[in-house]
Amino acid sequence: MFDDSIHERVEGGYQLKPVMPxxxxxxxxxxxxxxxxxxxxxxxxxxxxxxxxLEEDLLASSFVDLDFQPLSSGLDYLIGVGILAPERKAQLLQDGTPDEQ
Known part of the structure; x- marks a missing residue:
């Protein structure tokens, strides 16, 4: 069954759309x-x-790995001391966009 959200039309039929990592x-x-x-x-x-x-560690990094456990723990700490609201952690750790690379 053709589903526009995951398939694309090609000559002779359909194929799955490429999935970007x-x-x-x-x-x-x-x-x-x-x-x-x-x-x-x-x-x-x-x-x-x-x-x-935490701030110095971020500044010393060459990039931010959103899966790096110390980053996650650091965000938890910032939530604990009231600098970040709890819902901000998920927002800050959401997948990057091509322009954020």
């Missing part, structure tokens, strides 16, 4: 743009040494 590594700038202005200010103004270490 999920983008799980993005640039530091792309990750930073995912943060709101208020979140960035809260991170910058925090006196918490752990928050500073």
């Amino acid at each position: 999920a983008i799980r590594k993005i640039t530091k700038g792309a990750f930073r743009r995912r943060l709101t202005f208020d979140e960035k200010v809260a991170i910058k103004e925090s006196a918490d040494p752990a928050v500073k270490v």
Whole structure:
């Protein structure tokens, strides 16, 4: 059965559309743009040494791996100290887009 969402027409019939692999590594700038202005200010103004270490680790990276467990743990920490709302973790870790590579 033909389904426009997963098939494409080709000469002589149909074929599955190519599936693009999920983008799980993005640039530091792309990750930073995912943060709101208020979140960035809260991170910058925090006196918490752990928050500073998380920020420094991100800045020292050459890219952001959205599957990197310490990143996930760091976001949990930011949620715990009230810098991020709980729903932001999933938003920040969603698959990247081609322009975020």
